[in-house]
Amino acid sequence: MKWPRILQLLAVLISTALGYRTAHFDLQRYNDFPDFQTYLVRTSRDNPGIVRLLHIGNSHEGRPLLGVMIGKPRNHKKPMVWLDGGNHAREWPAFHVAVYFIEQLVNNYDSDKKIKMYLDELDFLIFPVLNPDGFVYSRSDYKATIRHWRKNRAPENCTGTTASRKELCCEGVDLNRNYDFAFSQSLYPFNNPCSDEYQGPEPFSEPESRAVRDFILSPQINGRLHAVVSLHTHGQLLILPYNSRRRTYPEDFWQLKELADRAAEAMAGLRNTKYKVKYVYVIELPPDMKTWFAFQIKPHWLIPIGKETWSGIKVIVDQVIREFVDK
Ligand SMILES: *[C@@H]1O[C@H](CO)[C@@H](O)[C@H](O)[C@H]1NC(C)=O
Ligand SMILES: [Zn+2]
Numbered sequence: 001m002k003w004p005r006i007l008q009l010l011a012v013l014i015s016t017a018l019g020y021r022t023a024h025f026d027l028q029r030y031n032d033f034p035d036f037q038t039y040l041v042r043t044s045r046d047n048p049g050i051v052r053l054l055h056i057g058n059s060h061e062g063r064p065l066l067g068v069m070i071g072k073p074r075n076h077k078k079p080m081v082w083l084d085g086g087n088h089a090r091e092w093p094a095f096h097v098a099v100y101f102i103e104q105l106v107n108n109y110d111s112d113k114k115i116k117m118y119l120d121e122l123d124f125l126i127f128p129v130l131n132p133d134g135f136v137y138s139r140s141d142y143k144a145t146i147r148h149w150r151k152n153r154a155p156e157n158c159t160g161t162t163a164s165r166k167e168l169c170c171e172g173v174d175l176n177r178n179y180d181f182a183f184s185q186s187l188y189p190f191n192n193p194c195s196d197e198y199q200g201p202e203p204f205s206e207p208e209s210r211a212v213r214d215f216i217l218s219p220q221i222n223g224r225l226h227a228v229v230s231l232h233t234h235g236q237l238l239i240l241p242y243n244s245r246r247r248t249y250p251e252d253f254w255q256l257k258e259l260a261d262r263a264a265e266a267m268a269g270l271r272n273t274k275y276k277v278k279y280v281y282v283i284e285l286p287p288d289m290k291t292w293f294a295f296q297i298k299p300h301w302l303i304p305i306g307k308e309t310w311s312g313i314k315v316i317v318d319q320v321i322r323e324f325v326d327k
Contacts, residue, residue, distance in 0.1 A: 059208055063133060157193035228281070262315050
């Protein structure tokens with residue numbers, strides 16, 4: 001729905017006078033995809049002065065890929081920071097921690113000088129769920145093959161194999177492997193539709209990864225993005241590029257490493273969670289690697305994990321402000 005300009009202005013005035021507030025979202029439990037959808041729609045509608053809804057495309061099954069842009073509109077093109085809850089279906093805590101970030105930015109604009117400065121100087125792009133079909137599917141049954149689903153829900157491909165069978169039909173593509181960077185560097189398991197890490201028939205074969213590509217390359221975003229953090233579970237790791245091949249590093253590896261070390265230190269401040277800094281960052285949230293298949297930690301941990309992760313994100317955002325905001 002498009003509001004007439006005058007109503008939009010009125011809404012901005014009213015929401016500014018009342019202070020900014022996110023819509024209700026219970027971070028003490030795991031929510032379903034429609035809860036995320038309602039939250040993003042309502043939060044942007046209720047806070048038009050600083051939040052805009054982003055709808056960058058649709059999934060295979062037609063669900064919207066939604067996010068928010070948070071920041072005070074300015075006359076110049078502001079530097080941007082991208083935060084996402086990742087695209088692995090079973091990694092529910094990551095989606096919720098992305099909502100925690102939205103809460104911090106919107107609800108503290110009036111009370112926290114640092115947050116106000118963030119939103120005055122930068123635009124945040126936050127996408128809690130970039131694989132809605134997989135997420136909905138993973139919530140549909142307790143059976144491990146469903147609850148631990150990782151990929152999207154691309155229609156079945158019957159060229160799959162397992163150790164004992166050939167020509168098996170399996171659904172889904174691992175969206176993390178579907179980008180064009182280092183696509184198809186190894187044949188197994190990335191080229192097997194029955195693998196959890198199936199890359200898809202070609203780069204960007206999936207509507208979900210295409211939508212992210214097209215949005216990031218759009219004129220609105222191009223050249224403005226200075227930090228990208230993708231959340232996953234689990235392992236307590238900060239992962240730096242590149243991971244496609246051993247011992248290959250980007251030119252600015254030491255800068256990435258130094259900042260990651262500082263972020264990890266900040267994240268240990270709250271309850272002594274020790275992040276191992278491995279090699280634009282992927283953060284594998286708690287718990288650590290000692291527990292197998294612990295993708296969905298007990299939901300009472302969502303807020304503590306959100307809190308400690310946010311302290312690391314702030315270290316990264318501070319660096320973006322130092323380097324990319326004109327003083
Ligand atoms: C099925 O998977 C194989 C292996 O990745 C691929 O070559 C083929 O194009 C796929 N078929 C379809 C219809 O996606
Ligand atoms: Zn993941």
